[in-house]
C-alpha cells in the first residue's frame with residue numbers, strides 16, 4: 001500500500017495536469033505479473049498520450065467494496081461504457097459506416113472497442129510515427145485474422161499480409177499500409193466500411209499511379225501540393241508510379257526532345273547539303289561482325305526495348321486501360337531484367353576472357369584528337385562530303401567517339417543499371433536509410449536515371465547508324481555482318497596501286 005502511494009505521488013508529479021487516471025492502477029496493470037499470472041496490460045505512458053488521458057479510470061470502471069485492491073476485482077456488473085455512449089453525435093457517420101461493414105450482423109455485436117483501445121486511442125493518428133500508427137490500426141485485424149493473415153517480419157517491423165494475399169508481390173513491403181487502405185471502398189473517404197474479399201480491390205493501378213485514389217487513404221491526407229514530388233507520400237514510402245518527381249521527369253523528357261530535334265535538324269542538313277557522288281565508285285566489303293556479336297546485339301536490343309517499354313509503363317503509372325497493365329508490366333520487367341542480367345554476365349565474362357574488352361577499354365594513342373576530329377566530321381564534314389576520319393576493322397570496330405560512348409555505357413552504366421535492378425528485385429536487401437534518405441528512393445532514382453541514359457543513347461544510336469555511305473549500310477551490317485563502304489573506282493591502269501591505299505581513300509564507313 002505504501003508503495004502504491006509512493007507510486008501515485010510520483011505520477012502526480014510527473015503527469016500532465018490533464019492526466020486523470022487513477023495511478024494506483026498502473027502499479028499492477030503497467031507490466032505482466034511477476035508470477036506469470038494473468039494481467040491485462042494498460043500502460044500509463046500510452047494512456048497519457050491518448051485522447052482520454054483526462055478521464056479518470058473510474059469514469060468507466062467501478063469496483064464494489066474493497067475497491068480495486070481486491071483481486072479479481074468485484075466490478076459493478078453494469079456494462080463498461082462504449083464509444084457511442086459518450087460520442088453519440090461525434091461519430092454518428094462512422095457508426096453508420098460500420099453497419100455496412102462485413103463485420104456487421106454477427107451473433108455478438110461488433111463493437112467499436114473490438115478494434116479501438118480506449119486506453120490509447122490517438123487524437124491524430126496521421127501524425128504518429130508510421131510504426132505506431134500501423135500497430136494500432138492493424139494489430140486488432142491481425143489478432144483476429146491470424147489464420148488467413150500471416151505475420152511477415154518485414155522492414156521496419158512491418159506486420160504483414162500472408163496467405164490471403166499471395167496475389168500481392170512483396171507482401172512485406174505492402175504491409176507498411178493499414179489493412180483498411182485496401183479493405184474499404186476506393187472512392188469514399190471513410191474507412192469503416194470493411195469490405196469482404198469479393199469487393200476488395202486488387203488492381204495495382206489503384207495505388208501505383210499519381211492519380212491513385214487509394215494512396216490518399218494510405219497517407220491519410222492528400223498532399224500533392226509540391227511540383228517536386230508527392231511530399232505526403234514521400235515521407236512514408238516510395239510507391240512506383242505515384243512518388244514521381246515531376247521536375248526530373250520533365251527535364252529528362254526535355255532532353256529527349258532536344259536530342260530528337262538535333263537529330264531531325266542534322267538529317268535535314270544532310271539531305272539538303274548532300275552532294276551527288278562525283279566519281280564512280282566501287283563498294284568494298286569487310287566482314288566486321290561475327291554471328292555471335294550480331295546475335296548478342298539483337299538479343300540485347302530486344303531485351304532493352306522490352307525493359308524500356310515496361311519500365312516507363314510502371315514509372316508513368318498510366319491510366320486504366322493502357323496497352324499493358326501495371327501488373328503485367330511488372331512481371332515482364334522482372335523476367336526480362338533477370339534474363340538481361342544473365343546475358344550481361346555472359347557478355348562480361350566472354351569479353352574479359354576472350355579479349356573483346358579491349359575494343360572498349362584500350363584507348364589508342366591520340367584518342368582525344370581522334371574524338372575531336374570525329375566530332376568535327378559529324379558537325380561539319382558530313383555536310384561537305386568530307387572523308388570519314390576513322391575506319392572500322394575487326395580489331396577496331398569503334399571510332400574514338402563511339403569507343404568513349406560504348407565504354408561508359410557497357411562498363412559503367414550497364415553495371416549500374418543491373419545492380420540497382422537486382423536490388424529492386426530483392427527490396428529487403430536495401431537498407432531503410434542511406435545517407436539520411438529512404439533507401440528504396442535512392443536505388444529507384446538511380447535505376448530510373450540510368451535507364452534514361454539508355455533511352456537517350458537509343459535515340460542517338462538509331463540516327464548514327466544511318467551515317468554510312470548509304471543510310472541502310474549500318475543496319476544491314478548488323479544483320480549480315482558485312483560492313484560496306486564506297487571507294488572511288490580505280491582508273492583501269494592504276495588499279496594495282498590503288499588497292500594498296502584503298503583503306504585510306506575517301507570513304508564513309510562509320511558503321512554503328
Ligand code: HEC
Nearest residue numbers: 022024025027028029038039040057061068069071072073
Ligand atoms: C493489486 C493489483 C491491481 C490493482 C492495484 C488494480 N488491478 Fe485491475 N486487475 C488486476 C488483475 C490481477 C486483474 C485480472 C483479474 C482476472 O480477471 O483474473 C485485473 C483486472 C482488471 C479489469 C478487468 C476485469 C474484468 O473482469 O474484465 C479491469 C477493468 C481493471 N482491472 C481495472 C482496474 C482499475 C481501473 C484499477 C485502478 C483503479 C485497477 N484495476 C487496479 C490487478 C490489479
Ligand code: HEC
Nearest residue numbers: 021022025029040042047055056057059060080081113118
Ligand atoms: C472511456 C472509458 C474508459 C476509461 C476512462 C478507462 N477504461 Fe479501461 N476499459 C474500457 C473498456 C470499454 C474496456 C473493455 C474493453 C474490451 O471489452 O475489450 C476496458 C478494459 C479495461 C481493462 C481490461 C483490459 C483487458 O484486456 O481485458 C483494464 C485492466 C482497464 N480497462 C484498466 C483501465 C485503467 C487502469 C484505466 C485508467 C487509467 C481505465 N481502464 C480507463 C473503458 C475505459
Ligand code: HEC
Nearest residue numbers: 051052054059081082083085086112113116117118121123
Ligand atoms: C465515458 C465516456 C467516453 C467513452 C466511453 C469514450 N470516450 Fe472518447 N472521449 C470522451 C471525452 C470526455 C473526450 C474529450 C477528452 C478531452 O477533450 O480531453 C473524448 C475524446 C475522444 C476523442 C478525441 C476527439 C477529438 O475531437 O479530438 C476521440 C477520437 C475519442 N474520444 C474516441 C473514442 C472512441 C473510439 C471510443 C470507444 C473505443 C471512446 N472515445 C469512448 C469520452 C468518452
Ligand code: HEC
Nearest residue numbers: 083091094095098110111112115116125133137180192194
Ligand atoms: C474493424 C475495426 C474497426 C471498427 C469496428 C471500428 N473502427 Fe474506428 N478505425 C479503425 C481503423 C483501422 C482506423 C484508422 C486508424 C488510423 O488511421 O491509424 C479507425 C479510425 C477511427 C477514428 C479516427 C478518426 C478517423 O476517422 O480516422 C475514429 C474516431 C474511430 N475510428 C471511431 C470508431 C467508432 C466510433 C467505431 C464504432 C462505431 C469504430 N471506430 C469502429 C477500425 C475500426
Ligand code: HEC
Nearest residue numbers: 138141142145148149160161164177179182197200201202
Ligand atoms: C494491397 C491491398 C490489401 C491489403 C494491404 C490487405 N488486403 Fe486483405 N485482401 C485483399 C484482397 C484483394 C483480398 C481478396 C483475396 C481473394 O480474392 O482471395 C483480401 C483478402 C483478405 C481476407 C479474406 C481472406 C479469406 O480468404 O477469407 C482477410 C481476412 C483479409 N484480407 C485481411 C487483411 C488484413 C488483416 C490486412 C492487414 C494486415 C489486409 N487484409 C491487408 C487486399 C488487401
Ligand code: HEC
Nearest residue numbers: 102103114115140141144145179180183194195196197198
Ligand atoms: C474481433 C475480431 C475481428 C477483428 C478485430 C477484425 N475482424 Fe475481420 N472478421 C472477423 C470475423 C469473425 C469475420 C467473419 C465474418 C463473417 O464472415 O460473417 C471477419 C471477416 C472479415 C473479412 C471478410 C472475409 C471474407 O471472407 O470476405 C475481411 C476482409 C476482414 N474481416 C478484414 C478485417 C480487417 C481489415 C480488420 C481490421 C480493420 C478486421 N477484419 C478486424 C473478425 C474480426
Ligand code: HEC
Nearest residue numbers: 170173174182203204206207214237238239327330427440
Ligand atoms: C493499396 C495500394 C497498393 C496496391 C493495390 C498495390 N501496391 Fe504495390 N506498393 C504499395 C506501397 C504503399 C508500397 C511500398 C513502398 C515502399 O515500401 O516504400 C508498394 C510497393 C510495391 C513494390 C516495390 C516493393 C519494394 O519493397 O520496393 C512493387 C514492385 C509493387 N508494389 C508492385 C505492386 C503490384 C504488381 C501490385 C498489383 C498486383 C501492387 N503493387 C498493388 C501500394 C500498393
